[in-house]
Amino acid sequence: xxxxxxxxxxxxxxxxxxxxxxxxxxxxxxxxxxxxxxxxxxxxxxxxxxxxxxxxxxxxxxxxxxxxxxxxxxxxxxxxxxxxxxxxxxxxxxxxxxxxxxxxxxxxxxxxxxxxxxxxxxxxxxxxxxxxxxxxxxxxxxxxxxxxxxxxxxxxxxxxxxxxxxxxxxxxxxxxxxxxxxxxxxxxxxxxxxxxxxxxxxxxxxxxxxxxxxxxxxxxxxxxxxxxxxxxxxxxxxxxxxxxxxxxxxxxxxxxxxxxxxxxxxxxxxxxxxxxxxxxxxxxxxxxxxxxxxxxxxxxxxxxxxxxxxxxxxxxxxxxxxxxxxxxxxxxxxxxxxxxxxxxxxxxxxxxxxxxxxxxxxxxxxxxxxxxxxxxxxxxxxxxxxxxxxxxxxxxxxxxxxxxxxxxxxxxxxxxxxxxxxxxxxxxxxxxxxxxxxxxxxxxxxxxxxxxxxxxxxxxxxxxxxxxxxxxxxxxxxxxxxxxxxxxxxxxxxxxxxxxxxxxxxxxxxxxxxxxxxxxxxxxxxxxxxxxxxxxxxxxxxxxxxxxxxxxxxxxxxxxxx
RNA sequence: GCACCCGUAGCUCAGCUGGAUAGAGCGUUGGCUUGCGGAGCCAAAGGUCGUAGGUUCAAAUCCUGCCGGGUGUACCA
Numbered sequence: 073x074x075x076x077x078x079x080x081x082x083x084x085x086x087x088x089x090x091x092x093x094x095x096x097x098x099x100x101x102x103x104x105x106x107x108x109x110x111x112x113x114x115x116x117x118x119x120x121x122x123x124x125x126x127x128x129x130x131x132x133x134x135x136x137x138x139x140x141x142x143x144x145x146x147x148x149x150x151x152x153x154x155x156x157x158x159x160x161x162x163x164x165x166x167x168x169x170x171x172x173x174x175x176x177x178x179x180x181x182x183x184x185x186x187x188x189x190x191x192x193x194x195x196x197x198x199x200x201x202x203x204x205x206x207x208x209x210x211x212x213x214x215x216x217x218x219x220x221x222x223x224x225x226x227x228x229x230x231x232x233x234x235x236x237x238x239x240x241x242x243x244x245x246x247x248x249x250x251x252x253x254x255x256x257x258x259x260x261x262x263x264x265x266x267x268x269x270x271x272x273x274x275x276x277x278x279x280x281x282x283x284x285x286x287x288x289x290x291x292x293x294x295x296x297x298x299x300x301x302x303x304x305x306x307x308x309x310x311x312x313x314x315x316x317x318x319x320x321x322x323x324x325x326x327x328x329x330x331x332x333x334x335x336x337x338x339x340x341x342x343x344x345x346x347x348x349x350x351x352x353x354x355x356x357x358x359x360x361x362x363x364x365x366x367x368x369x370x371x372x373x374x375x376x377x378x379x380x381x382x383x384x385x386x387x388x389x390x391x392x393x394x395x396x397x398x399x400x401x402x403x404x405x406x407x408x409x410x411x412x413x414x415x416x417x418x419x420x421x422x423x424x425x426x427x428x429x430x431x432x433x434x435x436x437x438x439x440x441x442x443x444x445x446x447x448x449x450x451x452x453x454x455x456x457x458x459x460x461x462x463x464x465x466x467x468x469x470x471x472x473x474x475x476x477x478x479x480x481x482x483x484x485x486x487x488x489x490x491x492x493x494x495x496x497x498x499x500x501x502x503x504x505x506x507x508x509x510x511x512x513x514x515x516x517x518x519x520x521x522x523x524x525x526x527x528x529x530x531x532x533x534x535x536x537x538x539x540x541x542x543x544x545x546x547x548x549x550x551x552x553x554x555x556x557x558x559x560x561x562x563x564x565x566x567x568x569x570x571x572x573x574x575x576x577x578x579x580x581x582x583x584x585x586x587x588x589x590x591x592x593x594x595x596x597x598x599x600x601x602x603x604x605x606x607x608x609x610x611x612x613x614x615x616x617x618x619x620x621x622x623x624x625x626x627x628x629x630x631x632x633x634x
Numbered sequence: 635g636c637a638c639c640c641g642u643a644g645c646u647c648a649g650c651u652g653g654a655u656a657g658a659g660c661g662u663u664g665g666c667u668u669g670c671g672g673a674g675c676c677a678a679a680g681g682u683c684g685u686a687g688g689u690u691c692a693a694a695u696c697c698u699g700c701c702g703g704g705u706g707u708a709c710c711a
Contacts, residue, residue, distance in 0.1 A: 098651075112653055119691070151654035152692080192711075233710055365709050375707095376637075382709040389711050419638060419706050445639090445704090450646085480673090498659095499647065503640065504704080506647095515673055517659040518647090522673060529671050536670055573651095581648060584658080591674055600670045634671090 075167055076565055079109060079140070079157065086135050087113065091121070091128075099157075101562060107146065107156035108164065108558060114153040125153030161554065165544035167561035172617035174564035178571050179220030182407035185400050186212040186222055189326075190413065192229040193318035193338070194238040196267035197325055199447035199507065200414055202465040206496045207444055208412045209331040209627045210576040215410075217625050218571045223334050223404055226322075227396055230315055230338040231298055232389070236291030237273030238266060240283065242310060243290075245269065251309035262317040267464075295386065298340040325465065329489060330627060337399060339392045346395025347387045350380045358430040366391075368427040378423045393424045401435050408438055410574070415443035415502060442574060445504030447496075468492060468507065475513040476521075487521050488513070490628045494520025497626055498580035518584045520628055523619060526587040528634045530616035533599050534609060541613040542606035552593045553604075556611055559589040563618050567625075576626060583622045590615050 076099050083097045095113055102110035114129035121128060129149035136147045136155070146158035159167070188208025191201050208224075215222045229235065246253045257265050276283035294311060302308040319336065326332060350366055353359050359366050364383035368390075370376045380390040387395075400409060413421070421441045429436040449463060473488045480487070491513040498518065499505050515521040534541070549557060566582040569575070590612075599608040620630045 100653095102654080106654080110654090115653065115692080125691085154654060190711095229711065362708080367708065374637085377708060379709040384709085386709090388709065392711095414705095415639070416705055417711080420711090422638090443639095503647095506645095508646080514660075517673090519659085519673090525671080525673050529673090533670055577648080581658085588658090588675095591672095592676095594670085595666095595672090595675045598670065602670090634673090 075143075075163075076109065079143075080111075082140060083111065083113065083132070083136065083155075086132060086139055087117075090131060090135055091117070093117070093121075101565070102154070102156060104555065104558065106150060106154070107148065107158040108561075109157040109159075110154050111157075112154055114149070114155055118153065129153045129155050161549045162545055164554065164557050164561060165549065168557040168611075168614050169544050171560050171563040172614055172621045174567060174621075176218040176564075176568050176571050178218040178568075179215050179408065180218070182220050183404055184212075184215045184220040184222045185225060185404050185406045185409045186215065186412070187225045187227055187400070187410070188212075188412040189331075189333070190227045191322060192232070192234055193315050193322075194230075194235050194266055195270050195318075196263065196462070197322070197465040199463040199465055199468050202329070202468055202492070203444055203447050203496050203505070204412055204414070205326065205329060205331055206493045206627065207501060207576070209329075210493075210497055210625065211410060211412065211442070211574060213625045213627055214571055214574070214576060215408075217567065220408070223406075224332065225335045225337060225400065226333045227337045227342075228322075228339065229389075229392075230318075231291075231294055231340045231343060233277075233287070233291050234270065234274075235294050235311075236287040236289075237277050238270040238314075239273070239290050239294065239307075239311065240276065240287045241269035241273035242266075242314065244272070246310070249306035249310065251306050251313060254310065254313055263321040266314060266317060292384070292386070295343075298343075328469075328485075329493075330629075335403075337396055339396075342395035342399045343387050343392050344395065345398050346391035346393070347381065349394050349398055350387070350391045353427075353431050356431065358427060368423060370423045370426060373426050375419065375423045375426060378420065380427070390420075390424055390427075393421075394428060397424075397428060397435065397439065398432075401432075406438060408440065410440045410442060412442045412444065415445055418443055440574070442501060444501050447507050448504055450506050450508035463507070472513040475510055476515070479513075479515055484634075486629050486631055487515075487524065487634070490520030490524050490623075491515070492520075493626065493628050494523070494580065497576050498584075500577050501575065518580075523583055523587055523623060524628070524631060525634055526590065527616055527619045527623065527630045528632060530590070530612050530619070531632045533612050534616065537600045537605060537609055539606050539609060541609035544607065544610050544614070546610075547604070547607050549607075550604075552597050553608065553611055556589050556593045556615065559586050560611075560614050560618050562586075563622065567622075570625075579622050579625060583619060586615070586618060586622075 080097045080099050084095060087093055087095045095117060097111050097113050099109040099111050114132060115125045117128050118125035126149055133147040133149050133155055143159060143163040144157050145160040148156045150156055186208060189201055189205045191197050212222050212224050243249060277287050293307060297308045297311055303312060350359055354366055359368050359380060365379045366381035367377050367379050370378060378390050379388050381387055425436050447463065469492060472492045476488050477483050566578055570578045599605060599612060602608060623630050
């Protein structure tokens with residue numbers, strides 16, 4: 073129980089005692105001039121009690137003053153009837169002292185599976201993958217901070233039409249099924265070479281009927297290669313080699329941005345289970361046959377119909393997703409499963425989950441689908457995957473690195489990543505984000521590098537002093553110190569809210585406000601050399617620790633020096 | 635057509651478990667500077683919270699209509 077919850081309970085007890093009424097008290101953080109906490113409970117009770125809210129407020133305030141005198145130094149009623157509480161310095165100091173180490177227990181000892189990124193082998197990583205990777209990593213960190221046993225997994229299509237398209241163009245390039253010719257391609261070229269093949273294959277599929285037929289055929293042959301475990305035929309050689317290139321490329325990218333997956337679920341590994349499950353449930357009437365395909369009739373549930381097995385007998389993405397969810401359940405028996413994807417598949421996912429709900433409802437109950445928007449270039453430039461002029465993940469990182477170098481004259485991978493990650497994370501999840509290469513890496517204002525700098529600067533102050541930081545309780549706080557302590561003390565509440573709503577951007581907002589709080593304090597108050605040096609060092613230490621804790625949840629590094 | 639999401643300052647966004655003068659960054663204007671890291675601080679200008687209703691003591695926040703934008707809508711993922 074946080075101290076805020078303790079106070080809420082105490083106020084509820086007072087209401088019970090004074091009015092004999094059960095009320096739900098929610099404390100908020102009002103403007104600092106009003107106090108440390110506020111509640112509008114008196115306003116809410118005015119109607120049922122038929123009384124003036126200020127009158128109710130005053131009655132409660134009087135009782136609270138005597139009941140909470142140990143931790144609350146002032147209770148006031150203001151405005152239309154808000155009850156404002158001002159903590160004693162000692163109570164506030166205790167809160168600030170505990171803040172950076174706070175761990176919510178929301179997911180304590182629970183198994184949580186976080187699936188995100190989900191790139192397809194044989195294709196390029198685009199800006200959207202960078203976005204989902206950054207967001208997914210932060211959410212996984214959030215679950216961990218809340219006590220969860222987190223498993224990061226990744227799902228991707230190593231079979232499917234896109235593979236047929238790329239393979240078709242690869243065969244064109246190699247002049248047939250000649251795997252030995254792949255050796256001529258330099259390792260650092262692998263990813264780009266395959267991305268270019270995909271673009272060519274996609275164009276051919278759309279424009280050339282003969283090519284389209286060949287691609288469909290290749291798609292089937294790839295499924296066959298998987299089904300038979302074929303590693304010997306020339307085509308299989310090409311397939312497995314290029315598939316491995318893709319995974320190497322993914323791993324390098326994830327290592328660069330600092331996220332690590334425990335497991336890849338290639339579609340080929342879950343397609344069988346999906347197919348089997350859907351066929352089984354077809355017998356049970358969950359799915360039905362229509363025009364040679366197996367579908368789920370979503371209209372019955374206010375959704376739409378989707379094909380799970382196509383008329384060629386091949387499982388579509390829908391069936392693979394069924395297989396994936398079943399497989400994750402078999403592997404982890406999770407308490408919670410969170411899937412993070414783009415918002416273009418929200419309706420799709422509803423259909424898939426609704427179908428699974430028919431035969432495995434508890435599994436769906438534990439699953440949450442979180443979605444994000446697209447990463448768009450400022451200026452509204454339209455990108456097309458088909459033409460290959462998409463915004464790639466590396467393009468974003470390169471743009472950030474270039475801007476950072478231009479601004480600081482230095483090259484820093486840490487700073488660049490902080491800039492990109494923070495610019496993605498500070499926005500509420502769900503909507504599109506406008507990515508402006510210049511603006512997003514700006515090192516001034518509300519940015520990742522700003523917070524890294526704020527942290528490094530605080531550490532520098534601590535290094536500068538030869539004294540040990542004191543416990544905050546050693547002395548009453550002056551106004552500026554109190555203001556900073558108050559902001560630090562909010563951290564547990566912010567973390568709780570971020571965990572409860574799975575909204576990491578709240579942490580960003582808070583950390584920025586915290587840094588502003590510190591800068592205001594620091595502007596006019598000396599630390600090293602001041603008579604209050606030890607106390608202030610204690611404050612700076614809590615501040616730096618809180619920044620560090622928050623940034624770590626976001627997946628942003630906190631260098632001691634920059 | 636239907637479904638889902640979105641519409642807050644010039645730009646990019648917070649705020650949306652309903653509450654006290656709607657906040658921040660960038661940009662603009664003006665001030666602070668021999669500073670423990672100024673990547674900062676203070677201040678000013680800038681808003682019919684898309685629009686019309688409804689619910690409520692109280693609506694940017696909840697409900698409905700409309701306008702505008704995005705996405706999805708049977709064998710792609």
